Amino acid sequence: MRIPVLSFLITVLIAASAMASPEFWRHEWSQTNFEKSSVPNWVEILSGGPPKDGIPALSDPTFVRASGKTGIDPTEPVITLELGGQARAYPIRYLTWHEIVNDVVGGVPVAVTFCPLCNSALTFDRRVNGRVLSFGVSGKLRNSDMIMYDRETESWWQQAIGEAIVGDLTGAELDTLPSWMESWAEFVARHPEGFVMAEPGYNRDYGRNPYQGYDSSTRPFLYSGEMPPHGIDALARVVRVGDRAWPMERLARAGEVREAGVVISWRAGQASALDTAQIGRGRDVGSIRVRDGQGRDLPHDVMFAFAYHAFWPDGDWMLGN
Known part of the structure; x- marks a missing residue:
């Protein structure tokens, strides 16, 4: 059953x-x-x-x-x-x-x-x-x-x-x-x-995605917290810099965003690691670089929206409205 x-x-x-x-x-x-x-x-x-x-x-x-x-x-x-x-x-x-x-x-x-x-x-x-x-x-x-x-x-x-x-x-x-x-x-x-990094000496099926289809799910695994606001999907990707988050969808449309003291650029060509059975065949989610006004790389994260909202419930959603 x-x-x-x-x-x-x-x-x-x-x-x-x-x-x-x-x-x-x-x-x-x-x-x-x-x-x-x-x-x-x-x-x-x-x-x-x-x-x-x-x-x-x-x-x-x-x-x-x-x-x-x-x-x-x-x-x-x-x-x-x-x-x-x-x-x-x-x-x-x-x-x-x-x-x-x-x-x-x-x-x-x-x-x-x-x-x-x-x-x-x-x-x-x-x-x-x-x-x-x-x-x-x-x-x-x-x-x-x-x-x-x-x-x-x-x-x-x-x-x-x-x-x-x-x-x-x-x-x-x-x-x-x-x-x-x-x-x-x-x-x-x-x-x-x-x-x-060279391939580790473990018996693992490297290159296979054990989380097949995960980033197309409607709910995260073992998560019972509040869902993101603004109608944003729980497993939509956002770029977090400090306590601010930019939806990846917005960045993909714009190509580059300059605001709040940072420059975020998007370019196509990176596969999702959480989509198809083989990582290299995942759909294109694009790559992000985050720099300051002087062109220096800044710490940031590309995470799912539910996780950002869970850890930064009072964070700023940079929606560009």
């Missing part, structure tokens, strides 16, 4: 709510200080399915020259990081299965992260109060967004906002570094001598 999707999700939510308590988590998180937290209600934290490290984060990956790399479709998205005179690409085909890469670029310890359920791709400086942290995937979600954890204190960190929400480091914030998602072809054209 097939259980209707809605009934199944309700059952999951009820079961998750019953276990939303540190008492159910201590056996797995014996080093986490649950006495410190900024989460108003534990019921906000749900299991995404995999246990702690069930999605294995990567550390100290190997790289190869972009010009010699094969096997990645031209339109496949990569996270580009240009730092300390180095240019590196982190293919989403790998991050879909690992979600976090702990790396050092230009002498800076970084965490390159991707939450498929929110389409959130952010790069953080891993230094907090002079201490270098290493991050893993907790298996927990809040507002459908990945909760990371640091291996040093086992504090829990909300990926979308880069802030510790449970544990000794509660309230600490990670510095977000400028990085962006673009097509593999764009990266190679600009940085043929740059480096791309």
